[in-house]
Amino acid sequence: MLTLYFSGTGNTRYIANDFAKKMNHKAYSIEENLDFVSLITSHETIAFCYPIYTSDVPNIMKRFVNTHRLKLQNKNLIILCTQLFFSGDGARVFTDLLKDITYTVIYAEHINMPNNICNLWVLPLAKEQRIARYLDHAESKLNKICENIEQGIIILRGFNPVSKWLGWFTQRAYFPKIETKAMKDVRIDAKCNLCGTCTRVCPMDNLTIENNQIIQQGACTLCYRCVNLCPQKAITVLIHSKVKKQYRYWLFDCGLQKNIYNKS
DSSP: OEEEEOOSSSHHHHHHHHHHHHTTSOEEETTSOOOHHHHHHTOSEEEEEEEOBTTBOOHHHHHHHHHHGGGGTTEEEEEEEEESSOOSSTTGGGGGGOTTSOEEEEEEEEEEOOOOOTTOTTSOOOOHHHHHHHHHHHHHHHHHHHHHHHTTOOOBTTOSHHHHHHHIIIIITTHHHHHHHHTTOOEEOTTOOOOOHHHHHOTTOOEEEETTEEEEOSOOOOOOHHHHHOTTOOEESSOOSOOOSOOOTHHHHTSHHHHHHTOO
16 A cells, blocks of 8 residues: 655645555655656555545646556555545545546545644634643544454445535535635735745745746645745735744644755
8 A cells, every 4th residue: 555645734745644554554744856657556445535625636636647547547545635524525536536537435534633824813723731632533533444444344425426526615615716716816015034034845836936036937835835935924815914823733744844844
């Protein structure tokens, strides 16, 4: 078994690594400089983990799957998506990327994790005690997931028609237009000191420093990594309210800082 994941600020990385540890295999970020063709080809069962963005798969994961889609032919798939509250069919929507190939989804589940959108007042960042409750619940769910997989029990969360309709109607129907606009709507205010943090941590290489300013390439995947790591709180994406607090829970605890500052 193999686990492949994308994680913007650490939530999904935690889930992927914990799942892989419990199932005695390795987890790899799709950002790593690896021979993914060989990795995928050499494993019969592959788990994909990603954060769900308004009931849709992040663009960076879509791009990865599109690149390697044919190598997933006849594979057994496990789909684990992290969400804040509800996504409807957050795991099922991954299969929309696998048209024209044969595969078997042997397990699909949604796992609630803390909010990382740090500048939306209606969704305040969780304090450590509440984060601990999220992790306790996630741990219990992961234990059950692993137990079910080992016993051959199949659960396909979000694959029923009602979940699909809810995912589409409540979120995905309108998100593509918002996403398309937001991909090229990164904003940097006057507090920016050109430290280059955002250019180094961006998983899409969307930001560069040119002529003493941050230039965007129109490829933002809306992961909120740069927003939460900017030392000056000078950058926003999607939502442009002032950043007062940042979600950095995993920065040191999970080794995320080393992972994203030293991308190869």
